[in-house]
Amino acid sequence: MSIGDYIRNTQIWKSIFRHPAPRDRRNRVVVMLTNVFLHLHPVSVRKSGIELSYTWCMGGITFFLFLVETVTGVLLMFYYRPTLEHAYNDILSLRDVTTLGILRELHRWGAHAMVITIWLHMYRVFLTGSYKPPREFNWGVGVILLVLTLLLSFTGYLLPWDQLAIWAITVGSNMARATPFMGYEGPGSKLLVVGGVELIHSGSDARFLLLGSRFVGEQTLLRFYVLHCVALPLAASLLIAIHFWRVRKDGGISGAL
Amino acid sequence: MHDSHGGLSHSLQTGIGLFYFLATLMNVGFALYQHYEAKNKLQAMVWGAVAGIFGFHALAYLLHIGWPLFPWIQNGVNWVMGPTTYFLLAASGFTVLLWFRRTATEPVVAWAILMGTLWFGGQAMTNENFKNIITKPDNVPIVMLIFSVGFLTWLALRKMVLNDERIARGEPPHEKVLEEKVLVWPDLVYTELIAMVICTLILIVWAIVLKAPLEQPASPARIPNPSKAPWYFLGLQEMLVYFDPWMAGVVLPTLIVKGLIALPYIDFNQKGSGYYTFNERKFAITTFLFGFIVLWCVLIVLGTFLRGPNWNFFGPFEPWNPHKNVPLNNVSLSEYFWLYLFGMSVEGHWLLRELPGLLFVFGYLFVLPPVLAKTIFRGFFIRMGFVRYMVLITLIQFMASLPIKMVLRWTFNLKYIVSVSEYFFNI
Ligand code: HEM
Numbered sequence: 001m002s003i004g005d006y007i008r009n010t011q012i013w014k015s016i017f018r019h020p021a022p023r024d025r026r027n028r029v030v031v032m033l034t035n036v037f038l039h040l041h042p043v044s045v046r047k048s049g050i051e052l053s054y055t056w057c058m059g060g061i062t063f064f065l066f067l068v069e070t071v072t073g074v075l076l077m078f079y080y081r082p083t084l085e086h087a088y089n090d091i092l093s094l095r096d097v098t099t100l101g102i103l104r105e106l107h108r109w110g111a112h113a114m115v116i117t118i119w120l121h122m123y124r125v126f127l128t129g130s131y132k133p134p135r136e137f138n139w140g141v142g143v144i145l146l147v148l149t150l151l152l153s154f155t156g157y158l159l160p161w162d163q164l165a166i167w168a169i170t171v172g173s174n175m176a177r178a179t180p181f182m183g184y185e186g187p188g189s190k191l192l193v194v195g196g197v198e199l200i201h202s203g204s205d206a207r208f209l210l211l212g213s214r215f216v217g218e219q220t221l222l223r224f225y226v227l228h229c230v231a232l233p234l235a236a237s238l239l240i241a242i243h244f245w246r247v248r249k250d251g252g253i254s255g256a257l
Numbered sequence: 258m259h260d261s262h263g264g265l266s267h268s269l270q271t272g273i274g275l276f277y278f279l280a281t282l283m284n285v286g287f288a289l290y291q292h293y294e295a296k297n298k299l300q301a302m303v304w305g306a307v308a309g310i311f312g313f314h315a316l317a318y319l320l321h322i323g324w325p326l327f328p329w330i331q332n333g334v335n336w337v338m339g340p341t342t343y344f345l346l347a348a349s350g351f352t353v354l355l356w357f358r359r360t361a362t363e364p365v366v367a368w369a370i371l372m373g374t375l376w377f378g379g380q381a382m383t384n385e386n387f388k389n390i391i392t393k394p395d396n397v398p399i400v401m402l403i404f405s406v407g408f409l410t411w412l413a414l415r416k417m418v419l420n421d422e423r424i425a426r427g428e429p430p431h432e433k434v435l436e437e438k439v440l441v442w443p444d445l446v447y448t449e450l451i452a453m454v455i456c457t458l459i460l461i462v463w464a465i466v467l468k469a470p471l472e473q474p475a476s477p478a479r480i481p482n483p484s485k486a487p488w489y490f491l492g493l494q495e496m497l498v499y500f501d502p503w504m505a506g507v508v509l510p511t512l513i514v515k516g517l518i519a520l521p522y523i524d525f526n527q528k529g530s531g532y533y534t535f536n537e538r539k540f541a542i543t544t545f546l547f548g549f550i551v552l553w554c555v556l557i558v559l560g561t562f563l564r565g566p567n568w569n570f571f572g573p574f575e576p577w578n579p580h581k582n583v584p585l586n587n588v589s590l591s592e593y594f595w596l597y598l599f600g601m602s603v604e605g606h607w608l609l610r611e612l613p614g615l616l617f618v619f620g621y622l623f624v625l626p627p628v629l630a631k632t633i634f635r636g637f638f639i640r641m642g643f644v645r646y647m648v649l650i651t652l653i654q655f656m657a658s659l660p661i662k663m664v665l666r667w668t669f670n671l672k673y674i675v676s677v678s679e680y681f682f683n684i
Binding site: 022025028029031032038041042043044045046047048050051052053054056057060061064065068088091092095102104105106108109110112113115116119120122123124126127128129130131132133135136139140143144146147150153154157160161162163164165166167168170171172174175176177178179180183185186187188189190191215216217254255256257 | 395397398401402405406409412413416417429430431432433434435436437438439440441442443444445446448449452453456457460461463464465467468469470471472473474475476477479480481484485486487488489490493494501502503505506507508514517518520521522524526527528529530531532533534538542545549677679680681682
């Protein structure tokens with residue numbers, strides 16, 4: 001009896017995994033159906049769909065990076081307080097004080113990588129024509145996921161509260177003040193006047209809504225923190241669930257008919 | 258050549274040496290593949306020789322007697338480069354790639370291009386400015402983006418060419434041949450496991466080697482020059498050169514998102530679903546690739562690597578001088594029209610002043626689509642119907658507005674087509 005077999009025969013192992021090692025066809029089917037994580041997958045797939053050169057594995061890697069971001073993000077929240085007083089110093093001590101301090105690096109590089117892999121995933125879905133019926137809707141779900149991913153990345157960029165952070169967010173969010181009608185420097189906003197009172201000014205426009213203030217300040221930090229750590233991840237998780245469900249319902253990974 | 262290693266630090270030389278050593282190994286591998294697998298003696302010899310050249314470079318830099326990139330190349334590149342040449346080179350490279358896709362995706366050709374890039378990349382690293390901007394931790398993802406988009410575009414085009422040849426011979430595409438089903442356990446779950454392990458390793462190494470940047474604490478009083486948005490938005494920031502924020506920062510990004518969502522509903526072509534093909538989807542693929550590669554990725558690279566203080570253009574080997582003076586003498590259409598054409602002053606009510614520009618925009622948005630529907634897009638119009646056709650054409654018009662404004666800027670110094678600054682309405 002090999003060590004592997006011995007381990008698989010212990011009471012502990014058998015209590016966790018409810019079925020024997022999947023060595024024959026029947027068990028390989030059963031394992032996919034009875035495991036809560038594996039049953040995301042179908043039991044069998046078209047050979048062309050799992051060719052590495054077909055999907056480039058990019059959707060899967062994007063999901064993996066999303067999980068990495070979730071785990072490292074939760075850990076980072078133990079060390080970080082989103083206030084003007086603490087934010088920068090907390091990041092500083094993550095680098096200088098924390099043991100094995102690569103948490104921030106993992107989170108930051110993971111985020112950059114996720115932006116790249118999601119683009120590449122979209123790129124491959126386009127190039128294989130996998131958005132065509134019946135997958136139109138799932139492509140749309142994907143586009144929203146893309147927007148959420150970019151917003152997650154953008155809101156996270158502010159949190160270290162260094163020069164790089166606030167000026168990148170300033171440049172990015174300055175666009176909002178040029179929103180047509182809704183931004184105070186946007187075309188048409190000057191027309192929205194009721195009884196001589198301007199409706200859209202720097203304290204009421206789209207940029208103010210985003211920043212919670214007239215410039216990138218304490219309110220912005222709080223707003224971006226909550227969006228980054230709670231609202232956007234929840235929305236993304238929900239959509240990822242829908243996305244995966246639809247991949248299955250639309251007939252699995254696309255292939256030539 | 259006594260100053261051959263002038264100024265190159267030892268650690269830099271070692272780094273470049275290792276880099277060239279890797280390239281040597283790659284070529285040895287490729288030569289062996291050509292010899293034993295492809296049984297092509299000539300190719301094996303050529304790539305063996307290339308391996309020798311890389312090996313020579315590796316040795317020189319590892320022994321710290323490497324040389325800097327030849328000054329005439331540095332100066333030449335800096336001199337030739339500008340936003341115009343850069344963009345035109347990218348656009349023509351793109352056209353050549355698609356047109357000659359059969360030749361361009363031959364493995365040997367692609368390999369030669371990759372090797373040329375690696376050789377030049379190694380040489381370019383000897384330049385202080387180039388090295389600093391490429392190795393800035395936050396810019397490393399863009400280098401990865403360039404290589405991954407390059408590689409995957411090659412891969413996809415290659416598969417398209419092969420499939421198109423099959424289809425032309427009357428055979429089904431490669432994906433159709435692999436139609437049979439396989440069990441997810443073990444075929445897929447193990448692939449996933451291996452992919453996860455590899456990704457974890459890459460991420461951990463990356464995190465150990467490169468520290469996440471942390472600059473001085475935020476200070477609302479000190480504005481850095483240049484101030485750049487996060488790298489994935491730099492294509493949009495680059496559009497600010499040609500458009501006002503309401504277009505570059507709001508309207509165009511919104512249309513990109515809406516256009517992407519609309520895409521499956523516009524594309525009425527039933528063919529090419531679930532396999533790689535170019536010939537069956539020429540229009541869709543060309544348009545999308547142009548948008549993604551030339552208007553998105555190429556502009557991100559431009560915005561990150563080649564835009565310095567005051568958003569001025571700097572060649573890849575040019576120091577970022579904050580006092581670089583670039584004369585701006587951009588002129589609006591109204592001035593061209595009234596002042597230069599009729600010698601009249603450009604004052605007066607804005608509606609009259611901007612009439613030529615407004616007419617131009619009106620014509621572009623509302624007259625051009627029906628004209629196109631009657632002429633070159635006739636087939637599309639008939640097959641798509643009114644609504645779909647209008648959505649498609651509007652999206653394409655907005656996408657094309659960027660290159661159009663670029664060309665107008667380069668040729669006529671045209672600033673705005675319509676300029677109603679009173680209402681922040683500039684196009
Ligand atoms: C958080 C972001 C995303 C995750 C985690 C994700 C994940 C996945 C996964 C794992 C698959 C299975 C096939 C594959 O790996 O290629 C898939 C398929 C698909 N994805 Fe995504 N995706 C994301 C974003 C997107 C985006 C941005 C788009 C397009 C705009 C998109 C469109 C699709 C479509 C249409 C399919 C079905 C493709 C087929 O059947 O071949 N997804 N996605």
